[in-house]
Amino acid sequence: MTSTTIATPSRRVHAGFSFARVGAMVLRYWYLLANSWPRAVELVYWPTVQMLTWGFVQSYIAAKSPYFAGAGGLFVAALLLWDVLLRSQQGFAFAFLEEMWSRNLGNLLMSPLRTSEFVASLMVISLIRLTIGMVPVTLIAIPLFGFNIWGLGGALAIFFANLVATGWAMGFLIVGLLLRHGLGAEALSWSLMFVLMPLTCVYYPVGILPAWLQPIALALPPTHVFEGMRAVLIDHVFRFDHLAWAVGLNIVWLGAGIVAFRVLLAAARRAGSLVQQGE
Amino acid sequence: MSALPLPTVDLALDVRDLVKCFGAVRAVDGLSFALAPGRTLGLLGGNGAGKTTTIGMIMGLVRPDGGTIRILGRDPERERSALLAEMNFESPYVDMPHRLTVRQNLTVFARLYEVERPRERIAELARDFALEPFLDRRSGALSAGQKTRVALAKALLNRPRLLLLDEPTASLDPDTADWIRSRLEDYRRETGAALLIASHNMAEVERLCDDVVILSSGRIAAEGTPAELMRRFGRDGLEEVFLDVVRGRGTADERAEKEARP
Numbered sequence A: 001m002t003s004t005t006i007a008t009p010s011r012r013v014h015a016g017f018s019f020a021r022v023g024a025m026v027l028r029y030w031y032l033l034a035n036s037w038p039r040a041v042e043l044v045y046w047p048t049v050q051m052l053t054w055g056f057v058q059s060y061i062a063a064k065s066p067y068f069a070g071a072g073g074l075f076v077a078a079l080l081l082w083d084v085l086l087r088s089q090q091g092f093a094f095a096f097l098e099e100m101w102s103r104n105l106g107n108l109l110m111s112p113l114r115t116s117e118f119v120a121s122l123m124v125i126s127l128i129r130l131t132i133g134m135v136p137v138t139l140i141a142i143p144l145f146g147f148n149i150w151g152l153g154g155a156l157a158i159f160f161a162n163l164v165a166t167g168w169a170m171g172f173l174i175v176g177l178l179l180r181h182g183l184g185a186e187a188l189s190w191s192l193m194f195v196l197m198p199l200t201c202v203y204y205p206v207g208i209l210p211a212w213l214q215p216i217a218l219a220l221p222p223t224h225v226f227e228g229m230r231a232v233l234i235d236h237v238f239r240f241d242h243l244a245w246a247v248g249l250n251i252v253w254l255g256a257g258i259v260a261f262r263v264l265l266a267a268a269r270r271a272g273s274l275v276q277q278g279e
Numbered sequence B: 001m002s003a004l005p006l007p008t009v010d011l012a013l014d015v016r017d018l019v020k021c022f023g024a025v026r027a028v029d030g031l032s033f034a035l036a037p038g039r040t041l042g043l044l045g046g047n048g049a050g051k052t053t054t055i056g057m058i059m060g061l062v063r064p065d066g067g068t069i070r071i072l073g074r075d076p077e078r079e080r081s082a083l084l085a086e087m088n089f090e091s092p093y094v095d096m097p098h099r100l101t102v103r104q105n106l107t108v109f110a111r112l113y114e115v116e117r118p119r120e121r122i123a124e125l126a127r128d129f130a131l132e133p134f135l136d137r138r139s140g141a142l143s144a145g146q147k148t149r150v151a152l153a154k155a156l157l158n159r160p161r162l163l164l165l166d167e168p169t170a171s172l173d174p175d176t177a178d179w180i181r182s183r184l185e186d187y188r189r190e191t192g193a194a195l196l197i198a199s200h201n202m203a204e205v206e207r208l209c210d211d212v213v214i215l216s217s218g219r220i221a222a223e224g225t226p227a228e229l230m231r232r233f234g235r236d237g238l239e240e241v242f243l244d245v246v247r248g249r250g251t252a253d254e255r256a257e258k259e260a261r262p
Helices: A019-035 A037-064 A066-070 A074-101 A105-109 A115-145 A154-196 A214-218 A221-235 A240-271 A273-278 B051-058 B080-084 B102-112 B118-128 B144-156 B174-191 B202-208 B226-233 B238-246 B252-260
Strands: B013-022 B025-035 B040-045 B066-071 B087-090 B162-166 B194-198 B211-216 B219-224
Touching: A019 A037, A019 A074, A019 A115, A019 B102, A037 A066, A037 A074, A037 A115, A074 A105, A074 A115, A074 A154, A074 A221, A105 A273, A115 A154, A154 A221, A154 A240, A154 A273, A214 A221, A221 A240, A240 A273, A273 B051, B013 B051, B025 B051, B025 B066, B025 B211, B025 B219, B040 B051, B040 B202, B040 B238, B051 B066, B051 B162, B051 B194, B087 B144, B102 B118, B102 B144, B118 B144, B144 B162, B144 B174, B174 B194, B174 B202, B194 B202, B202 B238, B211 B226, B211 B238, B219 B226, B219 B238, B226 B238
Parallel strands: B040 B194, B040 B211, B087 B162, B162 B194
Antiparallel strands: B013 B025, B013 B066, B211 B219
Protein backbone atom coordinates (compact mmCIF):
# COMPACT_ATOMS: atom_id res chain seq x y z
CA MET A 1 0.00 0.00 0.00
CA THR A 2 1.47 3.35 -0.99
CA SER A 3 1.17 6.71 0.70
CA THR A 4 -0.52 9.50 -1.24
CA THR A 5 -1.92 12.94 -0.55
CA ILE A 6 -5.61 13.14 0.22
CA ALA A 7 -7.09 16.14 -1.54
CA THR A 8 -10.07 17.60 0.27
CA PRO A 9 -11.55 21.07 0.53
CA SER A 10 -10.81 23.49 3.37
CA ARG A 11 -13.20 23.11 6.28
CA ARG A 12 -14.50 25.30 9.07
CA VAL A 13 -15.46 22.42 11.35
CA HIS A 14 -15.69 23.38 15.02
CA ALA A 15 -13.57 21.19 17.23
CA GLY A 16 -15.65 22.13 20.29
CA PHE A 17 -19.35 22.69 20.87
CA SER A 18 -20.92 23.96 17.65
CA PHE A 19 -24.07 26.09 17.66
CA ALA A 20 -24.19 25.57 13.90
CA ARG A 21 -24.68 21.82 14.38
CA VAL A 22 -27.34 22.47 17.05
CA GLY A 23 -29.02 24.77 14.54
CA ALA A 24 -28.85 22.03 11.89
CA MET A 25 -30.71 19.63 14.18
CA VAL A 26 -33.30 22.23 15.14
CA LEU A 27 -33.82 22.87 11.42
CA ARG A 28 -34.29 19.12 10.90
CA TYR A 29 -37.07 19.01 13.52
CA TRP A 30 -38.61 22.22 12.20
CA TYR A 31 -38.78 20.70 8.70
CA LEU A 32 -40.50 17.68 10.21
CA LEU A 33 -43.18 19.79 11.91
CA ALA A 34 -43.63 21.96 8.84
CA ASN A 35 -43.96 18.95 6.51
CA SER A 36 -46.34 16.97 8.72
CA TRP A 37 -49.52 18.82 9.67
CA PRO A 38 -50.82 15.94 11.87
CA ARG A 39 -47.74 16.38 14.06
CA ALA A 40 -48.38 20.11 14.38
CA VAL A 41 -52.10 19.59 15.09
CA GLU A 42 -51.30 16.96 17.72
CA LEU A 43 -49.26 19.52 19.63
CA VAL A 44 -52.33 21.74 20.12
CA TYR A 45 -55.15 19.20 20.07
CA TRP A 46 -54.66 17.38 23.36
CA PRO A 47 -53.88 20.42 25.56
CA THR A 48 -57.01 22.06 24.13
CA VAL A 49 -59.21 19.03 24.90
CA GLN A 50 -57.77 18.84 28.42
CA MET A 51 -58.18 22.54 29.03
CA LEU A 52 -61.83 22.49 27.88
CA THR A 53 -62.63 19.49 30.09
CA TRP A 54 -60.99 20.90 33.21
CA GLY A 55 -62.23 24.39 32.47
CA PHE A 56 -65.84 23.21 32.55
CA VAL A 57 -65.17 21.14 35.69
CA GLN A 58 -63.70 24.28 37.25
CA SER A 59 -66.78 26.30 36.24
CA TYR A 60 -69.12 23.69 37.72
CA ILE A 61 -67.24 23.43 41.04
CA ALA A 62 -66.88 27.21 41.33
CA ALA A 63 -70.64 27.59 40.90
CA LYS A 64 -71.23 25.18 43.81
CA SER A 65 -68.42 26.24 46.14
CA PRO A 66 -67.60 29.79 47.23
CA TYR A 67 -64.04 28.62 48.16
CA PHE A 68 -63.24 27.56 44.63
CA ALA A 69 -65.06 30.54 43.18
CA GLY A 70 -62.45 32.71 44.92
CA ALA A 71 -59.58 30.71 43.49
CA GLY A 72 -60.20 31.56 39.88
CA GLY A 73 -58.70 29.17 37.36
CA LEU A 74 -57.14 26.81 39.91
CA PHE A 75 -57.77 23.64 37.90
CA VAL A 76 -57.07 25.26 34.56
CA ALA A 77 -53.77 26.64 35.86
CA ALA A 78 -52.85 23.24 37.33
CA LEU A 79 -53.67 21.55 34.05
CA LEU A 80 -51.68 24.04 31.98
CA LEU A 81 -48.64 23.73 34.24
CA TRP A 82 -48.93 19.94 34.24
CA ASP A 83 -48.90 20.06 30.46
CA VAL A 84 -45.71 22.16 30.58
CA LEU A 85 -44.09 19.39 32.65
CA LEU A 86 -45.42 16.54 30.52
CA ARG A 87 -44.73 18.14 27.16
CA SER A 88 -41.23 19.33 27.97
CA GLN A 89 -40.34 15.70 28.71
CA GLN A 90 -42.25 14.33 25.73
CA GLY A 91 -40.88 16.98 23.36
CA PHE A 92 -37.34 16.02 24.39
CA ALA A 93 -37.90 12.27 24.11
CA PHE A 94 -40.15 12.30 21.03
CA ALA A 95 -37.66 14.34 19.00
CA PHE A 96 -35.12 11.62 19.76
CA LEU A 97 -37.65 8.90 18.98
CA GLU A 98 -38.22 10.46 15.55
CA GLU A 99 -34.62 9.49 14.73
CA MET A 100 -35.25 5.90 15.77
CA TRP A 101 -38.56 5.65 13.92
CA SER A 102 -36.97 7.01 10.73
CA ARG A 103 -33.82 4.85 11.13
CA ASN A 104 -31.75 8.03 10.95
CA LEU A 105 -29.93 7.59 14.26
CA GLY A 106 -26.96 5.85 12.58
CA ASN A 107 -26.43 8.82 10.27
CA LEU A 108 -26.41 11.20 13.23
CA LEU A 109 -24.25 9.10 15.52
CA MET A 110 -21.68 8.76 12.73
CA SER A 111 -21.66 12.49 11.97
CA PRO A 112 -19.59 15.17 13.76
CA LEU A 113 -22.65 15.95 15.92
CA ARG A 114 -21.55 15.78 19.55
CA THR A 115 -23.77 14.25 22.20
CA SER A 116 -23.97 17.62 23.95
CA GLU A 117 -25.08 19.27 20.69
CA PHE A 118 -27.69 16.57 20.07
CA VAL A 119 -29.05 17.05 23.60
CA ALA A 120 -29.05 20.84 23.21
CA SER A 121 -31.10 20.50 20.03
CA LEU A 122 -33.58 18.23 21.85
CA MET A 123 -33.95 20.92 24.52
CA VAL A 124 -34.53 23.66 21.96
CA ILE A 125 -37.08 21.64 20.03
CA SER A 126 -38.91 20.69 23.22
CA LEU A 127 -39.28 24.44 23.95
CA ILE A 128 -40.51 25.08 20.41
CA ARG A 129 -43.05 22.25 20.65
CA LEU A 130 -44.13 23.52 24.06
CA THR A 131 -44.64 27.04 22.71
CA ILE A 132 -46.66 25.83 19.73
CA GLY A 133 -48.79 23.59 21.94
CA MET A 134 -49.36 25.80 24.95
CA VAL A 135 -49.62 29.41 23.82
CA PRO A 136 -52.85 28.98 21.80
CA VAL A 137 -54.44 27.02 24.66
CA THR A 138 -53.63 29.67 27.25
CA LEU A 139 -55.12 32.31 24.97
CA ILE A 140 -58.31 30.28 24.43
CA ALA A 141 -58.72 29.99 28.23
CA ILE A 142 -59.01 33.79 28.61
CA PRO A 143 -62.36 34.35 26.83
CA LEU A 144 -63.76 30.89 27.63
CA PHE A 145 -63.11 30.69 31.35
CA GLY A 146 -61.98 34.20 32.22
CA PHE A 147 -58.62 32.85 33.33
CA ASN A 148 -55.42 34.51 32.15
CA ILE A 149 -52.40 32.45 33.18
CA TRP A 150 -50.14 35.20 31.82
CA GLY A 151 -51.47 37.31 34.68
CA LEU A 152 -49.20 35.29 36.98
CA GLY A 153 -46.34 37.34 35.53
CA GLY A 154 -42.91 36.55 36.94
CA ALA A 155 -44.28 33.64 38.96
CA LEU A 156 -45.35 31.95 35.72
CA ALA A 157 -41.83 32.27 34.33
CA ILE A 158 -40.39 30.68 37.48
CA PHE A 159 -42.96 27.86 37.49
CA PHE A 160 -42.36 27.28 33.78
CA ALA A 161 -38.57 27.11 34.10
CA ASN A 162 -38.75 24.65 36.98
CA LEU A 163 -41.23 22.35 35.26
CA VAL A 164 -39.21 22.36 32.05
CA ALA A 165 -36.07 21.49 34.04
CA THR A 166 -37.84 18.48 35.59
CA GLY A 167 -39.18 17.48 32.16
CA TRP A 168 -35.67 17.55 30.72
CA ALA A 169 -34.29 15.56 33.66
CA MET A 170 -36.81 12.83 32.88
CA GLY A 171 -36.03 13.24 29.18
CA PHE A 172 -32.33 12.53 29.82
CA LEU A 173 -33.24 9.29 31.59
CA ILE A 174 -35.66 8.17 28.88
CA VAL A 175 -33.27 8.94 26.00
CA GLY A 176 -30.53 7.07 27.86
CA LEU A 177 -32.84 4.06 28.18
CA LEU A 178 -33.72 4.30 24.48
CA LEU A 179 -30.03 4.33 23.55
CA ARG A 180 -29.32 1.33 25.72
CA HIS A 181 -32.47 -0.74 25.13
CA GLY A 182 -33.74 0.55 21.78
CA LEU A 183 -37.40 0.90 20.94
CA GLY A 184 -38.20 -1.58 23.70
CA ALA A 185 -38.05 1.44 26.02
CA GLU A 186 -40.36 3.53 23.83
CA ALA A 187 -43.41 3.07 26.06
CA LEU A 188 -41.58 4.86 28.89
CA SER A 189 -41.43 8.06 26.89
CA TRP A 190 -45.23 8.09 26.80
CA SER A 191 -45.99 6.91 30.29
CA LEU A 192 -43.14 7.57 32.73
CA MET A 193 -44.23 11.08 33.64
CA PHE A 194 -47.73 9.89 34.57
CA VAL A 195 -46.19 7.93 37.45
CA LEU A 196 -45.39 11.32 38.97
CA MET A 197 -48.84 12.78 38.47
CA PRO A 198 -50.49 11.60 41.72
CA LEU A 199 -47.31 12.29 43.70
CA THR A 200 -46.67 15.81 42.44
CA CYS A 201 -50.08 16.92 43.73
CA VAL A 202 -51.15 18.68 40.56
CA TYR A 203 -54.79 19.20 41.57
CA TYR A 204 -54.68 18.93 45.38
CA PRO A 205 -52.40 20.03 48.24
CA VAL A 206 -49.66 17.75 49.65
CA GLY A 207 -51.54 17.63 52.95
CA ILE A 208 -54.18 15.40 51.33
CA LEU A 209 -51.65 12.60 50.86
CA PRO A 210 -51.09 10.00 53.62
CA ALA A 211 -48.35 11.13 56.00
CA TRP A 212 -45.91 8.43 54.83
CA LEU A 213 -46.27 9.54 51.20
CA GLN A 214 -45.73 13.24 51.81
CA PRO A 215 -41.89 13.14 52.10
CA ILE A 216 -41.76 11.31 48.77
CA ALA A 217 -44.02 13.93 47.17
CA LEU A 218 -41.91 16.74 48.60
CA ALA A 219 -38.77 15.23 47.09
CA LEU A 220 -40.22 15.90 43.64
CA PRO A 221 -39.52 19.39 42.25
CA PRO A 222 -42.96 19.80 40.57
CA THR A 223 -44.74 19.31 43.90
CA HIS A 224 -43.26 22.61 45.09
CA VAL A 225 -44.28 24.31 41.86
CA PHE A 226 -47.89 23.18 42.23
CA GLU A 227 -47.92 24.13 45.93
CA GLY A 228 -46.51 27.52 44.95
CA MET A 229 -49.14 27.91 42.25
CA ARG A 230 -51.94 27.25 44.75
CA ALA A 231 -50.40 29.77 47.16
CA VAL A 232 -50.47 32.41 44.43
CA LEU A 233 -54.00 31.65 43.25
CA ILE A 234 -55.70 30.93 46.58
CA ASP A 235 -53.73 32.91 49.16
CA HIS A 236 -52.31 35.50 46.74
CA VAL A 237 -48.78 35.08 48.13
CA PHE A 238 -45.59 33.92 46.46
CA ARG A 239 -43.92 31.18 48.52
CA PHE A 240 -40.15 31.61 48.20
CA ASP A 241 -39.58 28.50 50.31
CA HIS A 242 -41.27 26.36 47.65
CA LEU A 243 -39.26 28.15 44.95
CA ALA A 244 -35.99 27.39 46.76
CA TRP A 245 -36.94 23.72 47.15
CA ALA A 246 -37.98 23.43 43.52
CA VAL A 247 -34.73 24.96 42.25
CA GLY A 248 -32.56 22.91 44.61
CA LEU A 249 -34.32 19.65 43.79
CA ASN A 250 -34.19 20.39 40.08
CA ILE A 251 -30.41 20.82 40.25
CA VAL A 252 -30.22 17.37 41.84
CA TRP A 253 -32.70 15.85 39.35
CA LEU A 254 -31.02 17.34 36.31
CA GLY A 255 -27.64 16.19 37.58
CA ALA A 256 -29.01 12.69 38.17
CA GLY A 257 -30.64 12.69 34.73
CA ILE A 258 -27.39 13.65 33.01
CA VAL A 259 -25.42 11.05 34.98
CA ALA A 260 -28.00 8.36 34.09
CA PHE A 261 -27.82 9.39 30.43
CA ARG A 262 -24.01 9.19 30.38
CA VAL A 263 -23.95 5.84 32.17
CA LEU A 264 -26.55 4.38 29.78
CA LEU A 265 -24.72 5.79 26.73
CA ALA A 266 -21.45 4.23 27.91
CA ALA A 267 -23.27 0.94 28.53
CA ALA A 268 -24.75 1.11 25.03
CA ARG A 269 -21.27 1.56 23.52
CA ARG A 270 -19.97 -1.41 25.52
CA ALA A 271 -22.92 -3.60 24.56
CA GLY A 272 -22.88 -2.54 20.89
CA SER A 273 -26.53 -1.54 20.99
CA LEU A 274 -25.89 1.74 19.12
CA VAL A 275 -24.92 -0.28 16.05
CA GLN A 276 -28.09 -2.32 16.26
CA GLN A 277 -30.21 0.83 16.49
CA GLY A 278 -28.29 2.46 13.69
CA GLU A 279 -29.38 -0.36 11.47
CA MET B 1 -15.52 17.64 -7.84
CA SER B 2 -13.16 20.49 -6.93
CA ALA B 3 -10.73 20.01 -4.08
CA LEU B 4 -7.86 21.67 -2.24
CA PRO B 5 -4.80 19.76 -1.02
CA LEU B 6 -4.27 18.78 2.60
CA PRO B 7 -1.10 17.42 4.24
CA THR B 8 0.02 13.88 3.44
CA VAL B 9 -0.85 11.18 5.96
CA ASP B 10 0.52 7.67 5.96
CA LEU B 11 -2.60 5.68 6.64
CA ALA B 12 -6.26 6.55 6.39
CA LEU B 13 -7.08 3.73 8.79
CA ASP B 14 -4.79 1.69 11.02
CA VAL B 15 -6.43 -1.08 13.07
CA ARG B 16 -4.25 -3.15 15.38
CA ASP B 17 -5.10 -6.13 17.58
CA LEU B 18 -8.73 -5.08 17.86
CA VAL B 19 -10.81 -7.12 20.30
CA LYS B 20 -14.49 -6.95 21.18
CA CYS B 21 -16.30 -9.43 23.40
CA PHE B 22 -20.03 -9.68 24.00
CA GLY B 23 -20.21 -11.82 27.11
CA ALA B 24 -18.37 -15.05 26.36
CA VAL B 25 -18.42 -14.43 22.59
CA ARG B 26 -15.31 -12.87 21.04
CA ALA B 27 -17.01 -11.03 18.16
CA VAL B 28 -13.70 -9.50 17.03
CA ASP B 29 -10.58 -11.33 18.02
CA GLY B 30 -7.23 -9.62 17.49
CA LEU B 31 -8.06 -7.98 14.17
CA SER B 32 -5.35 -5.93 12.41
CA PHE B 33 -5.45 -4.27 9.03
CA ALA B 34 -4.50 -0.99 7.38
CA LEU B 35 -5.94 1.16 4.65
CA ALA B 36 -3.82 3.70 2.79
CA PRO B 37 -5.18 6.84 1.16
CA GLY B 38 -6.38 6.30 -2.37
CA ARG B 39 -6.99 2.58 -1.75
CA THR B 40 -10.16 0.56 -1.35
CA LEU B 41 -10.36 -2.26 1.16
CA GLY B 42 -13.09 -4.87 1.09
CA LEU B 43 -14.18 -6.29 4.43
CA LEU B 44 -15.85 -9.62 3.80
CA GLY B 45 -17.29 -12.29 6.01
CA GLY B 46 -20.40 -14.33 6.63
CA ASN B 47 -23.19 -13.16 8.89
CA GLY B 48 -21.84 -12.74 12.42
CA ALA B 49 -18.21 -12.71 11.25
CA GLY B 50 -17.60 -9.35 12.96
CA LYS B 51 -17.86 -6.86 10.07
CA THR B 52 -20.57 -4.64 11.58
CA THR B 53 -18.91 -4.69 15.00
CA THR B 54 -15.60 -3.70 13.40
CA ILE B 55 -17.19 -0.81 11.50
CA GLY B 56 -19.02 0.20 14.69
CA MET B 57 -15.69 0.38 16.54
CA ILE B 58 -14.12 2.41 13.73
CA MET B 59 -17.05 4.85 13.87
CA GLY B 60 -16.85 5.04 17.67
CA LEU B 61 -20.25 3.47 18.29
CA VAL B 62 -18.84 0.36 19.94
CA ARG B 63 -16.14 0.52 22.59
CA PRO B 64 -13.31 -1.96 21.89
CA ASP B 65 -12.11 -4.23 24.68
CA GLY B 66 -8.59 -4.19 23.31
CA GLY B 67 -6.36 -2.94 20.52
CA THR B 68 -6.03 0.43 18.86
CA ILE B 69 -7.64 2.32 16.01
CA ARG B 70 -6.03 5.32 14.36
CA ILE B 71 -7.87 7.27 11.69
CA LEU B 72 -5.96 9.69 9.46
CA GLY B 73 -3.11 9.37 11.95
CA ARG B 74 -5.24 10.44 14.91
CA ASP B 75 -6.93 8.86 17.91
CA PRO B 76 -10.72 8.69 17.37
CA GLU B 77 -11.36 8.42 21.11
CA ARG B 78 -9.80 11.86 21.65
CA GLU B 79 -10.82 13.59 18.43
CA ARG B 80 -14.08 11.89 17.57
CA SER B 81 -16.08 14.87 16.34
CA ALA B 82 -13.22 16.39 14.32
CA LEU B 83 -12.42 13.04 12.71
CA LEU B 84 -16.04 12.26 11.88
CA ALA B 85 -16.11 15.56 9.99
CA GLU B 86 -13.49 14.05 7.67
CA MET B 87 -15.25 10.72 7.30
CA ASN B 88 -18.64 9.62 6.12
CA PHE B 89 -20.78 6.53 6.00
CA GLU B 90 -23.41 4.97 3.78
CA SER B 91 -25.55 1.95 4.36
CA PRO B 92 -28.89 0.81 2.98
CA TYR B 93 -29.79 -0.17 6.54
CA VAL B 94 -29.76 3.45 7.70
CA ASP B 95 -32.36 5.83 6.28
CA MET B 96 -32.78 9.54 6.12
CA PRO B 97 -35.98 11.04 7.56
CA HIS B 98 -38.82 10.06 5.24
CA ARG B 99 -40.92 13.17 5.84
CA LEU B 100 -38.18 15.54 4.76
CA THR B 101 -37.52 16.24 1.10
CA VAL B 102 -34.21 15.19 -0.43
CA ARG B 103 -33.09 18.82 -0.49
CA GLN B 104 -34.06 19.33 3.17
CA ASN B 105 -32.21 16.20 4.25
CA LEU B 106 -29.08 17.16 2.33
CA THR B 107 -29.30 20.69 3.76
CA VAL B 108 -29.46 19.36 7.33
CA PHE B 109 -26.49 17.06 6.80
CA ALA B 110 -24.50 19.75 4.99
CA ARG B 111 -24.97 21.92 8.07
CA LEU B 112 -24.09 19.08 10.43
CA TYR B 113 -20.84 18.58 8.52
CA GLU B 114 -20.42 22.37 8.34
CA VAL B 115 -19.93 22.19 4.59
CA GLU B 116 -18.90 25.49 3.06
CA ARG B 117 -21.38 26.87 0.51
CA PRO B 118 -23.89 24.06 1.13
CA ARG B 119 -26.30 25.12 -1.63
CA GLU B 120 -23.59 24.94 -4.27
CA ARG B 121 -22.35 21.61 -2.93
CA ILE B 122 -25.87 20.14 -2.94
CA ALA B 123 -26.43 21.41 -6.48
CA GLU B 124 -23.11 19.86 -7.54
CA LEU B 125 -24.00 16.48 -6.02
CA ALA B 126 -27.52 16.68 -7.44
CA ARG B 127 -25.96 16.95 -10.89
CA ASP B 128 -23.36 14.20 -10.25
CA PHE B 129 -25.94 11.76 -8.88
CA ALA B 130 -28.84 12.80 -11.12
CA LEU B 131 -30.98 13.85 -8.13
CA GLU B 132 -32.42 16.98 -9.71
CA PRO B 133 -35.75 15.46 -10.83
CA PHE B 134 -36.64 14.46 -7.26
CA LEU B 135 -34.72 16.95 -5.14
CA ASP B 136 -37.96 18.37 -3.72
CA ARG B 137 -39.71 15.03 -3.30
CA ARG B 138 -40.06 13.45 0.14
CA SER B 139 -37.27 10.95 0.82
CA GLY B 140 -39.81 8.31 1.84
CA ALA B 141 -41.37 8.38 -1.63
CA LEU B 142 -38.18 7.41 -3.45
CA SER B 143 -37.33 4.06 -5.05
CA ALA B 144 -34.51 1.92 -3.61
CA GLY B 145 -32.14 3.10 -6.33
CA GLN B 146 -33.02 6.76 -5.78
CA LYS B 147 -32.58 6.35 -2.01
CA THR B 148 -29.13 4.86 -2.52
CA ARG B 149 -28.12 7.75 -4.77
CA VAL B 150 -29.32 10.24 -2.15
CA ALA B 151 -27.52 8.34 0.61
CA LEU B 152 -24.30 8.41 -1.42
CA ALA B 153 -24.73 12.12 -2.10
CA LYS B 154 -25.09 12.60 1.66
CA ALA B 155 -21.97 10.47 2.22
CA LEU B 156 -19.95 12.67 -0.14
CA LEU B 157 -21.30 16.04 1.07
CA ASN B 158 -18.20 16.74 3.16
CA ARG B 159 -15.81 15.18 0.61
CA PRO B 160 -14.68 12.57 3.16
CA ARG B 161 -11.09 11.42 3.27
CA LEU B 162 -12.28 8.08 4.61
CA LEU B 163 -15.58 6.66 3.36
CA LEU B 164 -17.17 3.62 4.98
CA LEU B 165 -19.71 1.76 2.88
CA ASP B 166 -21.86 -1.05 4.19
CA GLU B 167 -23.22 -3.04 1.23
CA PRO B 168 -23.49 0.09 -0.92
CA THR B 169 -25.40 -1.57 -3.77
CA ALA B 170 -27.58 -4.01 -1.85
CA SER B 171 -31.04 -4.47 -3.41
CA LEU B 172 -30.20 -2.39 -6.48
CA ASP B 173 -30.74 -3.52 -10.06
CA PRO B 174 -27.51 -4.31 -11.99
CA ASP B 175 -27.67 -1.10 -14.03
CA THR B 176 -28.04 1.18 -10.98
CA ALA B 177 -25.45 -0.82 -9.04
CA ASP B 178 -22.95 -0.43 -11.89
CA TRP B 179 -23.67 3.30 -12.03
CA ILE B 180 -23.07 3.65 -8.27
CA ARG B 181 -19.78 1.73 -8.50
CA SER B 182 -18.62 4.04 -11.27
CA ARG B 183 -19.38 7.10 -9.10
CA LEU B 184 -17.39 5.59 -6.24
CA GLU B 185 -14.45 4.88 -8.55
CA ASP B 186 -14.63 8.46 -9.84
CA TYR B 187 -14.70 9.87 -6.32
CA ARG B 188 -11.69 7.87 -5.20
CA ARG B 189 -9.71 8.73 -8.31
CA GLU B 190 -10.51 12.44 -8.10
CA THR B 191 -9.94 12.95 -4.37
CA GLY B 192 -7.51 10.24 -3.29
CA ALA B 193 -9.91 9.24 -0.53
CA ALA B 194 -9.75 5.82 1.11
CA LEU B 195 -12.79 3.52 0.95
CA LEU B 196 -13.69 0.68 3.29
CA ILE B 197 -16.42 -1.51 1.85
CA ALA B 198 -18.30 -4.25 3.67
CA SER B 199 -20.11 -6.29 1.07
CA HIS B 200 -21.50 -9.69 0.21
CA ASN B 201 -21.36 -8.92 -3.50
CA MET B 202 -18.14 -10.53 -4.68
CA ALA B 203 -18.31 -9.06 -8.19
CA GLU B 204 -18.48 -5.63 -6.59
CA VAL B 205 -15.51 -6.37 -4.34
CA GLU B 206 -13.47 -7.67 -7.28
CA ARG B 207 -14.18 -4.52 -9.23
CA LEU B 208 -13.76 -1.88 -6.51
CA CYS B 209 -11.28 -3.25 -3.99
CA ASP B 210 -7.48 -3.18 -4.11
CA ASP B 211 -7.26 -5.31 -0.99
CA VAL B 212 -9.58 -7.77 0.70
CA VAL B 213 -9.86 -9.00 4.27
CA ILE B 214 -12.09 -12.02 4.84
CA LEU B 215 -13.28 -12.43 8.42
CA SER B 216 -14.41 -15.60 10.09
CA SER B 217 -15.41 -15.72 13.76
CA GLY B 218 -13.91 -12.29 14.33
CA ARG B 219 -10.49 -13.19 12.92
CA ILE B 220 -8.80 -12.66 9.59
CA ALA B 221 -9.17 -15.92 7.71
CA ALA B 222 -7.61 -14.65 4.47
CA GLU B 223 -6.27 -11.38 3.10
CA GLY B 224 -4.62 -10.00 0.00
CA THR B 225 -5.51 -8.48 -3.33
CA PRO B 226 -8.44 -10.14 -5.12
CA ALA B 227 -6.01 -11.58 -7.70
CA GLU B 228 -3.70 -12.97 -4.99
CA LEU B 229 -6.58 -14.60 -3.16
CA MET B 230 -7.95 -16.20 -6.32
CA ARG B 231 -4.49 -17.52 -7.18
CA ARG B 232 -3.86 -18.82 -3.65
CA PHE B 233 -7.20 -20.59 -3.50
CA GLY B 234 -7.02 -21.76 -7.12
CA ARG B 235 -10.33 -20.16 -8.02
CA ASP B 236 -11.62 -18.00 -10.84
CA GLY B 237 -13.67 -15.67 -8.68
CA LEU B 238 -13.83 -14.24 -5.17
CA GLU B 239 -17.17 -15.93 -4.51
CA GLU B 240 -15.53 -19.36 -4.59
CA VAL B 241 -12.66 -18.05 -2.46
CA PHE B 242 -15.19 -16.75 0.05
CA LEU B 243 -16.93 -20.15 0.17
CA ASP B 244 -13.60 -21.94 0.64
CA VAL B 245 -12.81 -19.66 3.57
CA VAL B 246 -16.14 -19.71 5.39
CA ARG B 247 -16.57 -23.48 4.85
CA GLY B 248 -13.02 -24.15 5.98
CA ARG B 249 -11.97 -25.87 2.75
CA GLY B 250 -8.59 -24.10 2.76
CA THR B 251 -6.30 -22.87 0.01
CA ALA B 252 -5.51 -24.78 -3.19
CA ASP B 253 -2.37 -26.24 -1.60
CA GLU B 254 -4.22 -27.29 1.53
CA ARG B 255 -6.97 -28.95 -0.52
CA ALA B 256 -4.40 -30.77 -2.64
CA GLU B 257 -2.62 -31.94 0.49
CA LYS B 258 -5.89 -33.27 1.93
CA GLU B 259 -6.71 -35.11 -1.27
CA ALA B 260 -3.21 -36.65 -1.39
CA ARG B 261 -3.61 -38.18 2.08
CA PRO B 262 -4.45 -41.90 2.07
